[in-house]
Amino acid sequence: xxxxxQRAGLEAAAVSGMYYAEEVLExxxxxxxxxxxxxxxxxxxxxxxxDQPRTSALVDKYELRRHLTxxxxxxxxxxxxxxxxxxxxxxxxEAAMVVGWAGGWVPELTxxxxxxxxxxxxxxxxxxPDMDDLRDRAxxxxxxxxxxxxxxxxxLSEILREDFHGEKALINRFSYPAIYHxxxxxxxxxxxxxxxxxxxxxxx
Numbered sequence: 001x002x003x004x005x006q007r008a009g010l011e012a013a014a015v016s017g018m019y020y021a022e023e024v025l026e027x028x029x030x031x032x033x034x035x036x037x038x039x040x041x042x043x044x045x046x047x048x049x050x051d052q053p054r055t056s057a058l059v060d061k062y063e064l065r066r067h068l069t070x071x072x073x074x075x076x077x078x079x080x081x082x083x084x085x086x087x088x089x090x091x092x093x094e095a096a097m098v099v100g101w102a103g104g105w106v107p108e109l110t111x112x113x114x115x116x117x118x119x120x121x122x123x124x125x126x127x128x129p130d131m132d133d134l135r136d137r138a139x140x141x142x143x144x145x146x147x148x149x150x151x152x153x154x155x156l157s158e159i160l161r162e163d164f165h166g167e168k169a170l171i172n173r174f175s176y177p178a179i180y181h182x183x184x185x186x187x188x189x190x191x192x193x194x195x196x197x198x199x200x201x202x203x204x
Contacts, residue, residue: 025190027146030138033103034131035067036197040096041121043072047090052079062131069198094178096121098185102146104139150186157183
């Protein structure tokens with residue numbers, strides 16, 4: 001992580017060090033990852049412009065209705081969500097890529113200074129006829145690997161947040177919303193304070 005930051009011309013955050021204690025953590029179960037991965041893909045697709053009937057059909061296909069957060073259900077039920085709401089949920093493609101990567105469905109995360117291609121996660125989900133098939137394809141990554149990548153995104157989030165309130169020298173080099181949503185996904189994967197997805201309160 002230090003080498004990654006150095007190559008990007010960044011100093012480690014003042015809070016450098018493992019954000020999560022390995023001995024008291026465990027990754028989410030594959031079944032949880034699979035449901036959250038598909039839910040994020042669907043809400044991101046709706047944010048990108050997928051119409052409501054097809055969105056609803058996907059929710060039913062993967063039996064996700066009771067696993068969506070209240071805000072996700074509200075958004076998917078809106079006939080004409082605002083542009084701001086659509087953009088907010090469209091960014092969830094970044095969180096989807098992280099959850100998909102941790103579950104082994106997404107082969108690799110793109111560099112933190114580039115945007116993910118939402119179609120990648122969507123294409124992976126589309127190959128699976130149901131949730132059972134998606135779970136069967138999982139190859140969950142080792143906790144140490146996820147912890148290491150989580151620490152990188154925690155540091156990037158801290159560095160960019162400090163820069164946003166400072167000289168703003170880095171904002172044009174990195175996509176802070178992308179890093180924020182990836183940080184959120186890692187926190188959920190690692191049971192941050194035991195919180196569910198809609199209970200996460202990551203500083204922006």
